[in-house]
Amino acid sequence: MPEGQEKKHTNALAKETSPYLLQHAHNPVDWLPWGEAAFERARKEEKPIFLSIGYSTCHWCHVMERESFESEEIAAVLNEQFICVKVDREERPDVDLTYMTYAQAVNGGGGWPLSVWLTPELKPFFAGTYFPPEDRAGRMGFKSLCLKIAEVWKDEREGVLERSAVSMQKLQEHLDDEQRHHEAAFDEVAKKLYDDIAGSFDYHEGGFSGAPKFPRPSTLLVLWRLKEYLDSKKEESDASWAGAMAKTTLTHMAKGGMHDQLGGGFHRYSVDGYWHIPHYEKMLYDQGQLLTAYLEGYQHLGMGYFVEVAKGIITYCNRELRHPEGGYYSAEDADSYIDDTRTEKREGFFYVWKAAEIDERLGKEEGSIFRYAFGARRDGNARPESDPHGELTGTNTLFRAYTVKKTAEFFKLEPEKVEDIITRGIKVLLESRGKRQHPHLDDKVLTAWNGLMISGLAKASNVLGDKAHLESAKKCAQFIYDKLSNNGRELRRSWREGSSTVPAFAPDYAMLIQGLLDLYEASFEIKWLKWATTLQDEFEAKCGDPEKGGYFSVSKTIPNSVLQVKEDYDSAEPSPNSVAALNLLRLGKMLADDTCRTSAEKILKLFGHSLSKSPFSVPVMVSALDFMQHGEMEIVLAGTPGDAGFDALAAEVRKRYLPHAVILHADGGEGQQFLSMKNEALGAMKPVGGKAAVYVCRNRACQAPVTTVEALMKVLEPKAEA
Numbered sequence: 001m002p003e004g005q006e007k008k009h010t011n012a013l014a015k016e017t018s019p020y021l022l023q024h025a026h027n028p029v030d031w032l033p034w035g036e037a038a039f040e041r042a043r044k045e046e047k048p049i050f051l052s053i054g055y056s057t058c059h060w061c062h063v064m065e066r067e068s069f070e071s072e073e074i075a076a077v078l079n080e081q082f083i084c085v086k087v088d089r090e091e092r093p094d095v096d097l098t099y100m101t102y103a104q105a106v107n108g109g110g111g112w113p114l115s116v117w118l119t120p121e122l123k124p125f126f127a128g129t130y131f132p133p134e135d136r137a138g139r140m141g142f143k144s145l146c147l148k149i150a151e152v153w154k155d156e157r158e159g160v161l162e163r164s165a166v167s168m169q170k171l172q173e174h175l176d177d178e179q180r181h182h183e184a185a186f187d188e189v190a191k192k193l194y195d196d197i198a199g200s201f202d203y204h205e206g207g208f209s210g211a212p213k214f215p216r217p218s219t220l221l222v223l224w225r226l227k228e229y230l231d232s233k234k235e236e237s238d239a240s241w242a243g244a245m246a247k248t249t250l251t252h253m254a255k256g257g258m259h260d261q262l263g264g265g266f267h268r269y270s271v272d273g274y275w276h277i278p279h280y281e282k283m284l285y286d287q288g289q290l291l292t293a294y295l296e297g298y299q300h301l302g303m304g305y306f307v308e309v310a311k312g313i314i315t316y317c318n319r320e321l322r323h324p325e326g327g328y329y330s331a332e333d334a335d336s337y338i339d340d341t342r343t344e345k346r347e348g349f350f351y352v353w354k355a356a357e358i359d360e361r362l363g364k365e366e367g368s369i370f371r372y373a374f375g376a377r378r379d380g381n382a383r384p385e386s387d388p389h390g391e392l393t394g395t396n397t398l399f400r401a402y403t404v405k406k407t408a409e410f411f412k413l414e415p416e417k418v419e420d421i422i423t424r425g426i427k428v429l430l431e432s433r434g435k436r437q438h439p440h441l442d443d444k445v446l447t448a449w450n451g452l453m454i455s456g457l458a459k460a461s462n463v464l465g466d467k468a469h470l471e472s473a474k475k476c477a478q479f480i481y482d483k484l485s486n487n488g489r490e491l492r493r494s495w496r497e498g499s500s501t502v503p504a505f506a507p508d509y510a511m512l513i514q515g516l517l518d519l520y521e522a523s524f525e526i527k528w529l530k531w532a533t534t535l536q537d538e539f540e541a542k543c544g545d546p547e548k549g550g551y552f553s554v555s556k557t558i559p560n561s562v563l564q565v566k567e568d569y570d571s572a573e574p575s576p577n578s579v580a581a582l583n584l585l586r587l588g589k590m591l592a593d594d595t596c597r598t599s600a601e602k603i604l605k606l607f608g609h610s611l612s613k614s615p616f617s618v619p620v621m622v623s624a625l626d627f628m629q630h631g632e633m634e635i636v637l638a639g640t641p642g643d644a645g646f647d648a649l650a651a652e653v654r655k656r657y658l659p660h661a662v663i664l665h666a667d668g669g670e671g672q673q674f675l676s677m678k679n680e681a682l683g684a685m686k687p688v689g690g691k692a693a694v695y696v697c698r699n700r701a702c703q704a705p706v707t708t709v710e711a712l713m714k715v716l717e718p719k720a721e722a
Contacts, residue, residue, distance in 0.1 A: 013086060017496045019442045020056035020088040024065065028075035031086045034095055039560065042083040042120035048153050049122070050082035050146070051099060053114040055090050056442040057281040057333040059347055060130045061113045067133040068142045074133060077143055081150035082117070089114075090330060090446060091494045093505055094554040098563045103127035105171055117149055122562050123164035168562055175565060179550070182608030186629045190229055193615035193622055194238060197223065197245065200616070202273065206249035211273040211385075215253060215266065217289035218570040220246050222619035224296050225626050225659050232718065243300060250297045254309045257397035260351065261374060262430045263320075264312030266290055268334075277386035277397055280348040280439075281334035284321060285573050287313050288452030295456075295463045299657040307464065314460060314469065317453065320441070326475030327445040327483065327495070328453050337437035350439050352395035353429070354380075361432050362425050369411055369418060370425040375401030444496040447484050447508035448573070450476055454515030458522035462654035473519050477528060480512060488531050489538060506553045506567070506576035509539035513583045517590075521663040522654065524641060526671035529590065536587060539580070540599075549602025550577050568607045570620045577603055578620035585627045589634060589662040592679035600628060626659070632698045633661035635716075638685050638705070639692030640667070645707070646692035652709050653694070656716060666695075 007026040014025040016033055024031055032038040034051075042049050052069075054061035068074045078084050089096035089112065096114070102124045103110040110129060117126040126149055131142035140148070153160060197219060200208045207213045223246040230239035253259060256275025258267050266286050267278035291313045298306040321329045336350040337343070355378045359367035375381050376396035387393070404422065408415040457473035460466065484492045484500050491504035491512070516532035519525075542555040550566045553576065567575040581603040588596035604611065604625055610618050611625060635653055639646035653663060666672045666685040676683030681702070685695050693705035696715045706712050 017444070017499045018056075018088040018091050018494075019440070019444060019496070020054060020061075020090070021086055023056060024069065024086050027065065027069045028072050028079075029069050029084050030075075030079045031084050034085055034087045034092060036560075038083055038085045039120065039122065042118075045083065046120065047081065047083050048125075048149070049118040049120065050078060050084045051087065051095075051114075051116045051118055052085070053087045053089050053096050053099065053116070054112045055088060055331075056440065057283070057331040058112050059279065059281070059334045060111075062335055062345070064113050064130050064142075068131070071133060074143050074146070077146050077150075081146060081153075090442075091444065091502055093493075093507060094558065094561065097553050097565055097567070098561065099124055099127065101175075101563060101565060102168070102171060103129075105174075106167075119161055119164050121161075121165075122560055123161075123168050125160050125164040125167075172563060175563075178609065179548070179566060179568075179606050180609050181548075181605045182612060183605055184608040184611035184625060186229075186625050189611050189615050189622055189625060190226060192612070193222070193619070194226055194230070194242065196614075196616040197226075198241065201245050203248075205274045206245075206252035207273070207275070208249075211271060212279070213270040213273055213275060214572070215258070215269065215286060215290060215293075217286070217293045218574055218619040219616075220249060220293045221289075221296060222623050224300055224657065225623055227300070228657075228659060229626065229630075246297060247301060247303075250294060250306065250309075254294075254305065255400040257399040259309070259399075260312075260316065261398040261400065262426055262433060263316055264314075265316030265320075266313070272383070272386040276399055277382055277392065278348075279334055280351055282316075282320075282332045283572075284317070284328050284330055284446070284449040285452055287317050287321075288449065288454075288456040289574075291453075291456030292459050295459045296657060299463060299655070310460060310464075314457070314472075318472065322472075323443075323445060323479065325479050325482075326472070327479035328450055328476060330442040330444050330446055330449060332438075332442070333440035336439040340437065342437065347391060348395075348397070350433065350436055352392060352397055354395055357432075358396075358425075358429065361428055362421075366421045366425060369407060369413075369421050371396075372410060373400070373402050373404070373407045373418070373422055374398040444494050445479070445483070446494055447480055447491060447504055448493075448511040450480055451508070451511030451513070451515035452573075454512075455518045458515070458518040461522045465651060465655070470522055473515075474523065474525075477516065477519055481531065488534055491535060491538065503555060503558060504542075505555065506539070506543045506551045506580075507573060509535055509543065510551070510576035510579035510583060511574075513539070514579050517583060517586050524637075524650075524665035524667065524671070526665075526667075526674055529671075530674065532583075533587065533591070536583070536596075543576075544599075548606060549599065550606045551580055551603075566606070568610050568621060569617050574620040575618070577607065578618060578624060581621060581624035582627055585624060585631060586662055589631060590664060591675065591677075592682075597628075600624065604628060623659070631660045631662075633658065634664065634695075634697040635661050636664045636666050636682060636685050636695040636697070637692065638666040638668075638695065639687050641665075643692055648709055649692055649694050649707075649712055652712050653716070658716075 009026050009028045011031045013021040013031050087095050099116045100110045115128050116124050118124050134141040135144055223242050227239050227242040252275050258270045258275045258278040265282055268281045269279050271277050291310055294306045294310040334347045335345040338346050338349050355376055358371055362370055380394040381396045382392035404415050404418050408418040454473045454476050457469045461470035483495045492500045493502040493504050493508050513532045513535050516528045520529040543551040553565050553567050554561050568577050570578055581600045584596045584600035615622050687693050688705050688707055691707040693707050694712050695705050696703050703715055
């Protein structure tokens with residue numbers, strides 16, 4: 001509904017805090033939130049439930065709302081025939097996972113908005129995604145579909161109830177059968193994964209598919225592990241190609257329009273195969289993971305450009321997504337209002353430029369240079385295959401078409417002058433863009449996504465040596481502690497405007513624990529490691545399967561779950577089981593706790609079939625398997641942070657790519673006491689001759705401590721033996 005328009009209808013969603021649910025609070029549809037009140041009504045009135053799942057920055061969710069949910073005629077059908085329930089998938093990933101799993105099983109795919117019809121017992125019997133309002137080109141429209149489903153429910157109710165129960169039982173059996181215990185060998189998994197990635201790689205543009213093209217940070221991160229592994233096996237050609245695939249993809253993504261060339265950060269995905277025209281929404285989970293990916297790229301390649309990209313991600317998140325107290329909001333919408341009347345929205349409008357606008361703001365001379373460098377044309381730069389509906393006609397999505405050197409050669413200018421023009425142009429256009437109507441901000445704070453951001457910021461502090469990034473990571477973690485837990489326990493999923501009622505799910509535990517482990521290694525503040533262990537115990541109690549291993553996505557205490565799912569697929573977000581396996585292995589090393597390693601081994605055996613048959617779908621779990629088989633290194637720094645010698649040694653350790661190591665601090669106090677409760681050897685580690693020292697241990701055998709950076713560099717070399 002356009003802003004400022006009189007609100008004719010108000011439904012039960014008006015009392016919710018989710019930005020997505022609030023967007024639908026004034027639809028004529030009699031929406032109810034997911035909960036017992038809706039289920040009781042369905043049972044009492046003997047009506048099916050129409051369940052609509054989406055999120056606040058979803059373009060096609062907005063389209064379906066505009067076309068169908070704001071229609072008085074369609075709303076009348078929905079209200080008469082069904083109990084209508086709205087769910088924010090980001091707030092309730094458990095509900096989304098259950099019914100998306102069903103939709104994918106029966107339709108072979110899914111997406112959002114997700115439209116599902118349920119029995120009053122919450123068993124699904126029909127599912128789809130977006131539907132046009134009326135019949136179109138041989139496809140049944142939403143109104144006709146609703147009437148047909150209502151007719152089937154009236155005439156064939158017993159059959160619907162029976163089929164829905166049987167289908168869910170078979171789906172549960174199928175999910176259970178897929179998770180057959182199998183011990184995967186890393187050598188075989190690594191070869192299969194390398195072949196699969198290389199076979200899907202786009203040699204020209206980077207990436208691992210055709211259009212639409214997604215960033216796949218989990219794949220980029222595992223490529224560096226594969227490179228290290230292949231180097232160790234003396235398979236130099238394959239190792240080089242693994243690195244080249246990561247480099248090519250990171251470079252092309254950064255130069256493309258999917259990367260916001262003015263404001264930093266990345267859009268969700270590219271609608272074309274060459275990273276130019278994006279789907280313009282920006283998600284926090286992408287920023288956190290891509291921040292880590294570009295920093296690891298810099299660690300391997302030393303490319304300053306990757307540092308610029310990483311810093312741009314941080315700048316964007318701190319400018320647009322950060323709560324004043326340190327947590328990070330979820331996302332920015334793809335759509336934005338086209339003018340101050342705030343009546344019409346269009347996808348990408350906030351980000352695109354007409355050539356005349358650039359010239360007007362930069363002047364014709366500098367504007368022409370800037371447009372050349374960023375591929376902006378008089379007639380717009382969206383190719384027809386990237387913009388089939390012509391929504392971007394005459395506009396430009398900026399991308400790095402030419403380097404500074406090429407631009408300077410074309411205009412016969414010094415590169416320094418071109419660099420100045422580009423820097424100035426970015427500043428001027430960013431300021432000008434800031435005066436436009438901003439896209440909608442989804443200002444809820446999600447625990448899992450903030451965990452990914454904590455990891456990225458901790459990595460930035462380590463690699464770039466900038467303590468400001470460490471402070472941002474600590475403030476974010478403290479925000480989650482203060483707002484989304486009860487003194488570190490009873491973790492919750494979502495917070496907005498002082499309210500946090502949704503309990504945490506498996507992704508929240510796994511990704512926050514990962515962030516806290518990274519934060520401990522970056523700060524050596526023992527409170528973060530202690531909190532991680534507390535959360536791991538709670539995670540085990542609420543979501544763990546003590547018999548078969550692994551973690552259910554939903555806490556065993558949450559009611560109305562009709563499907564028990566243990567996720568393994570690393571999609572836009574890594575799966576909680578993949579992340580948990582790596583967390584447990586790291587915790588086991590840090591705390592010398594064999595029970596953690598045993599739990600991790602059970603996860604890897606539970607998903608051994610996926611690891612062996614389709615490792616491309618579980619790259620983070622492959623990383624965990626790699627750590628289990630090669631994670632032989634513990635690095636213990638003894639001394640006092642702030643001491644010049646200690647800080648120099650710590651900086652040398654932290655800036656390196658050490659995928660098989662855990663980093664610990666022997667502080668001579670509370671932290672060392674905590675760590676040495678099970679790890680007696682660590683309790684004896686201390687500075688040497690009054691100097692900070694580093695103890696490097698491999699396979700539980702420690703080398704003599706070193707006190708200089710030069711000596712440390714030697715013992716950290718891969719070929720150094722214990």
